[in-house]
Amino acid sequence: MKNARQYFTSLRLLLGITLILGILYPLVIFAIGQVALKESANGSxxxxxxxxxxxxxxxxxxxxxxxxxxxxxxxxxxxxxxxxxxxxxxxxxxxxxxxxxxxxxxxxxxxxxxxxxxxxxxxxxxxxxxxxxxxxxxxxxxxxxxxxxxxxxxxxxxxxxxxxxxxxxxxxxxxxxxxxxxxxxxxxxxxx
Amino acid sequence: MSSTYATVITDIAVLLALGMAHVPLGDYMAKVFTSKHHFKFERLFYKAVGVNPEVEQSWKTYAASLLSFSAVSVLLLYGFLRVQSWLPPNMGMKNVSPSLSWNTAISFVTNTNWQNYSGESSLGFLAQMAGLAVQNFASAAVGLVVAIALIRGFVVHNKDRIGNFWVDFVRATFRILLPFSVLAAVILMANGVIQNFASPHVVHTLAAGVQNIPGGPVASQEAIKELGTNGGGFFNANSAHPFENPNPFTNWLEVVLLLLIPFSLPRTLGKLVGSKGQGRAILAAMAVIFLGSLIATTAFEIHHSGAALQLAGSAMEGKETRFGIGQSALFATATTSTSTGAIDAAHESFTPLAGGFLMFNMMLGEVTPGGVGSGLYGMLVIAILTVFICGLMVGRTPEYLGKKLRPREMKFAALYILTTPAVVLIGTAVALSNAGARKSISASGPHGLSEILYAFTSAGNNNGSAFAGLGGNTTFLNFALGTAMLVGRFVPILLVLGLAGSLAEQGHTPATQGTLDTTKSLFIGLLISVAIIVVALTYLPALALGPLAEGIR
Structure with a gap:
């Protein structure tokens, strides 16, 4: 039973970091690029x-x-x-x-x-x-x-x-x- | 200025940057993993995930948490790749085949980033950034927390707890990897690494041709790819691709990034065990082997032996004009001495003996300085072996960092040392005896053997670089290399956590007159010798049939 809980915790952790590191982080970098470094971020x-x-x-x-x-x-x-x-x-x-x-x-x-x-x-x-x-x-x-x-x-x-x-x-x-x-x-x- | 001279200055500039950064970063990492304070954001995160951050775990629970997280990661990433065509924005990419999805999922969860696919023609943006790049963070964090757990084994006494996996993981990710990645991504982007979500741009070229120029969220992935010693390229050409590595400065920066955490962790060790000399000794051993390998590889590349390279007059096959020989040899040494496996030049086209050194870097178990976390725990296991051998010579019970090395500790250490060579050599032998796998070899003669040997060395040591002439995307090689990555990553991790638990249960053994001083140059020399001799004895026969046979005539 304890093991099942570990897997559930793991799943929630993975979904949490996917949201922050997999979606938000690249979007923030994208936003910085479009505001400040548009030419190079888009492909020079x-x-x-x-x-x-x-x-x-x-x-x-x-x-x-x-x-x-x-x-x-x-x-x-x-x-x-x-x-x-x-x-x-x-x-x-x-x-x-x-x-x-x-x-x-x-x-x-x-x-x-x-x-x-x-x-x-x-x-x-x-x-x-x-x-x-x-x-x-x-x-x-x-x-x-x-x-x-x-x-x-x-x-x-x-x-x-x-x-x-x-x-x-x-x-x-x-x-x-x-x-x-x-x-x-x-x-x-x-x-x- | 001659190219050789410029190369020497470039290498020195890397060492200077690391020399300046490793003390503050090492100290900072020590603070991250000992602080009692949780940020408000972290508390919210623990609550959402369902973790009590104040509870410490035994080594078995710690290991169970780590394994369950990694298992869930493999399964989810596998599923992600299998269904990517139905998830926007997929850029028209098809679902990935079962065997390739399995190989790729394991590859990224184990910090290997072996790639049997070509990024620009196989994967959509969402699979790259929300699937693969997330594991670039997670797998680096997993390596880091295992190293920290092992250090705790030395630091705590008479205790059966070695920390909390979830807390260590969250701090490694959000206090170390993410902030540095943001910074690196912006610098890379300013230099021309792209960060967009555009479909391929159809361009009518000056010479009346058509070219499709790809887009993609590359900068965000490139930063953690190097910082987390992952190495999986957004594009097939990896860091040779101008959109991943546009100029000589970004190349230099990427080398620094991939060496940064591994070369700083010895300082973290010194800080946590309360003796900076202990950290310096480990760092010195790592640096000496790294430098030796760098000088040898650079010299062999400048010398450009090999019939085709002699004809060309320089080892420029597979290398970019902007990097030249020196920066390509530097990148190749750095990427194989860590667990990165990114490439800025085709390793397959390196001179035979330089290619042999790249394999040798990995065969050392990637400890010079190795992957994020894995380099330090690998080197500590070799240090334990060294102290043990010295203890046998003088007939005393060996001890290291205030802990006795009893039969139980030595069992963990010895099994650790044996695991990866067994994976590499058995894997190579099995593949060579399989007719289908032999068909994947593209080169003739000893270079063909080197292709397979390199592949299993890379997979077993979780590096990920390749002699890319090997056609690895077959069901057999996907499965065999996937298995090698899985065993080569998690068996050593379990042994290290077991070792940590065993050390933590001991009391402190004060140093006596008979204790080997592990901060002195005598020990550093012994540590280097043991690392090299253990590798040489294990792999020399295989190396003799591949790169040595090709390079010495």
């Missing part, structure tokens, strides 16, 4: 001509040769599917992974007219989320000759654009230097 969306073109935090496919390309992505069948985030989960000695990396390396060598040892690692590896919004500055600079050619711009103008959009390490030591591909391409689109 960016617009072009008043139309939302994406989130600055979520990477996109930029496959056309007139764009700065993002990293390879394992999210969804064609990459950057924001409803199926994830990594390749290939082991470091997996023959299939080596093969994939070689294929990507070769494609970049052809497209950018560079040698294999000029290609930074982030250009041929897929990220942990499949939604990596950034590339390394090295990979951005690697793409300037192609884009300059496609858009009839000078390489130095593109290098300046990349430098303008290169984010330093936070406080000088946290994380890595990087370029947000969507923001860079937005700036590229508005150069004309």
């Amino acid at each position: 969306f960016v617009t072009l001509d008043k139309k939302v073109v994406g989130s600055s935090l979520i990477g996109q496919n930029f496959l056309g040769s007139s764009w700065f390309h993002s990293r390879p992505s394992a999210a969804g069948a064609t990459g950057y599917d924001a409803l199926s985030s994830g990594a390749s989960n290939s082991g470091p000695n997996e023959p299939g992974l080596s093969q994939t990396l070689k294929t990507r390396q070769h494609a970049i060598m052809v497209e950018e007219g560079v040698t294999a040892n000029q290609i930074p690692a982030d250009a041929i590896t897929s990220s942990g989320s499949g939604l990596d919004p950034d590339i390394s500055p090295a990979y951005a600079h690697l793409q300037t000759a192609r884009i300059a050619n496609q858009r009839h711009l000078t390489i130095s103008a593109l290098n300046a654009l990349i430098n303008l959009h290169t984010k330093p390490r936070t406080f000088g030591f946290l994380g890595e230097e990087r370029v947000n591909v969507l923001e860079l391409n937005l700036a590229l689109a508005s150069l004309h």
